[in-house]
Amino acid sequence: MRRAAIGSVLTVMLLCTISFGAVAEDKSEKEIERYRAMISDPMSNPGFLAVDRGEVLWSEKRGSKNVSLEGCDLGLGAGKLEGAFAKLPRFFKDADKVMDLEQRLLWCMQNLQGLDTKDVIARRFSGPGRASDLEDLVAYIANKSNGMKIDVQLSHPKEMEMAAVGEELFFRRGGVMDFSCATCHGDEGKRIRLQGLPNLSKAGKQSQETMGSWPTYRVSQGALRTMQHRLWDCYRQQRWPVPEYASDSITALTVFLNKQALGGEINVPSIKR
Amino acid sequence: MKTILKTAALALVVAAGTALPLTASAQTANTAAIKHPDAAVVDAYLKSTFGKAPPEWQARIEPDETLKTCNHFRNDVPSAEADKIIKRELAKVVFPADGKLLGDWKEGKKVANNGRGGQFSDNEKTVSGGNCYACHQLELAEVSYGTLGPSLTSYGKDRKFDPEEAKQAYTKIYNSQAVVACSNMPRFGANKFLTEKQIKDIVALLFDPESPVNK
Numbered sequence: 001m002r003r004a005a006i007g008s009v010l011t012v013m014l015l016c017t018i019s020f021g022a023v024a025e026d027k028s029e030k031e032i033e034r035y036r037a038m039i040s041d042p043m044s045n046p047g048f049l050a051v052d053r054g055e056v057l058w059s060e061k062r063g064s065k066n067v068s069l070e071g072c073d074l075g076l077g078a079g080k081l082e083g084a085f086a087k088l089p090r091f092f093k094d095a096d097k098v099m100d101l102e103q104r105l106l107w108c109m110q111n112l113q114g115l116d117t118k119d120v121i122a123r124r125f126s127g128p129g130r131a132s133d134l135e136d137l138v139a140y141i142a143n144k145s146n147g148m149k150i151d152v153q154l155s156h157p158k159e160m161e162m163a164a165v166g167e168e169l170f171f172r173r174g175g176v177m178d179f180s181c182a183t184c185h186g187d188e189g190k191r192i193r194l195q196g197l198p199n200l201s202k203a204g205k206q207s208q209e210t211m212g213s214w215p216t217y218r219v220s221q222g223a224l225r226t227m228q229h230r231l232w233d234c235y236r237q238q239r240w241p242v243p244e245y246a247s248d249s250i251t252a253l254t255v256f257l258n259k260q261a262l263g264g265e266i267n268v269p270s271i272k273r
Numbered sequence: 274m275k276t277i278l279k280t281a282a283l284a285l286v287v288a289a290g291t292a293l294p295l296t297a298s299a300q301t302a303n304t305a306a307i308k309h310p311d312a313a314v315v316d317a318y319l320k321s322t323f324g325k326a327p328p329e330w331q332a333r334i335e336p337d338e339t340l341k342t343c344n345h346f347r348n349d350v351p352s353a354e355a356d357k358i359i360k361r362e363l364a365k366v367v368f369p370a371d372g373k374l375l376g377d378w379k380e381g382k383k384v385a386n387n388g389r390g391g392q393f394s395d396n397e398k399t400v401s402g403g404n405c406y407a408c409h410q411l412e413l414a415e416v417s418y419g420t421l422g423p424s425l426t427s428y429g430k431d432r433k434f435d436p437e438e439a440k441q442a443y444t445k446i447y448n449s450q451a452v453v454a455c456s457n458m459p460r461f462g463a464n465k466f467l468t469e470k471q472i473k474d475i476v477a478l479l480f481d482p483e484s485p486v487n488k
Contacts, residue, residue, distance in 0.1 A: 161310070161314065164308070164310040165310050165314060165315055165318050168309060168310055168315050169315070169318070169319075171344065171347050172315075172336075172344055173336065173340050173343055173344055174333060174334035174335075174336060174340065175333050175334060175391070176333055176391045176459070176464050176465075176466045177391060177459035177464070177466065178340060178459055178460060178464070179459070180344075182347070183421075183457050184421065187421075189420070190419070190420050190421050191419045191420045191421070192407045192408070192419045192421065193406060193407055193417045193418065193419050194417050194419075195419075197421075235393075236392045236393055236394055237392065239333070239391040239392055240323070240333070240334055240393075241323045241326030241327075241330035241331060241333065241334065241393060242323075242326055242330075242393040243322045243323060244321065244322050244323070244324070244325055247321050247322040248317075248318045248321040248322060249318045249319060249321065249322035249323070250322060252318055
């Protein structure tokens with residue numbers, strides 16, 4: 001019965017596809033668009049629960065020094081959160097390194113709080129019944145840049161190096177399928193199955209909309225995810241080796257992508273499929 | 274524009290039914306504008322991110338001669354380089370010993386739908402798939418198809434089930450770059466991702482008159 005029903009649905013679809021291939025495609029894209037609009041309601045976005053948890057973690061005293069993260073300098077001065085995310089990743093003199101938000105938080109946990117970050121890193125990606133301090137903190141801090149424009153810092157030589165290496169990595173092919181980031185994100189209007197792909201090889205609107213909407217609540221994963229997870233999952237699908245969390249190539253790609261997205265408005269956490 | 278030229282080049286190659294030494298794209302001046310950072314610097318970044326992966330995994334992102342060229346020109350290779358790539362990659366294509374290129378289209382359909390294999394989340398028991406639908410339209414009944422590659426509906430029928438065309442398709446699947454230098458498509462056989470049998474089954478999916486692709 002069910003099979004027959006599916007059969008007739010497929011037949012109808014088949015007929016539609018034959019006669020109105022382009023129309024059917026437009027229609028399914030419109031449906032996907034409608035679904036996106038439906039789940040974009042901030043009042044029902046579970047990503048804001050992560051923002052609330054992050055707020056608690058930010059002021060919680062932890063580590064051997066029993067201090068909170070409120071003394072952590074994210075680039076605009078100790079404890080200053082408004083607009084900090086919009087200018088990350090950036091060069092930090094005390095660490096002599098370009099860091100994204102996760103790297104900087106780990107640095108502050110280790111150096112300011114005297115916290116052993118082994119457990120925090122083990123929980124870098126949340127799962128059922130396992131919250132991630134880093135995902136929650138990023139959600140909280142990134143949210144404090146809402147309405148601001150992506151303004152990645154590119155003045156220090158190390159920041160410029162990051163952007164250049166990130167660009168090189170974006171186009172570098174490898175793995176058993178010879179894939180690079182650009183294989184999927186190098187052209188306009190392409191899809192994998194039904195999933196639309198932003199063109200991130202060009203500076204402009206698609207890059208801005210992409211980078212301005214991370215961190216995001218992923219409905220399919222039931223979790224708030226940051227760019228660290230997005231790029232980890234891209235490399236998985238690219239058939240590359242597992243990338244080290246909060247490491248230089250990931251930060252370099254983030255710098256490059258934010259460069260492509262310069263001026264894009266931040267509105268996070270967003271909600272995505 | 275680049276894409277149009279690439280598609281045109283591909284169409285020409287396919288139409289000719291032989292692996293003509295055509296370039297993936299016409300000559301453009303923009304390749305000269307690509308600035309590459311120092312290779313040692315890039316390697317240091319890669320090491321910091323992928324250096325803890327097992328050695329066999331790290332070897333997979335070590336570009337061979339062909340990928341070095343593709344990376345250098347960001348796939349927009351000059352014709353002399355393209356000729357070298359096509360010659361080199363064509364030499365890697367292994368045709369079935371018995372000369373039979375068409376396997377079982379029903380099995381090919383499974384391979385075309387399977388997107389697993391080769392990911393760090395897979396295990397050694399995972400059966401690799403061609404994941405054709407990720408990028409190509411094949412049978413019309415499957416509405417969930419990607420558009421990174423051209424539509425392949427009615428592929429064999431449109432080519433009058435010509436055996437030379439089937440051979441060309443086998444070559445393309447086995448090693449895409451034996452046909453179009455720096456093609457975005459994986460080199461399924463040459464990279465040992467799919468088996469000879471799986472490739473024959475996909476060729477059957479494209480060329481068997483009974484295959485839903487040709488219905």
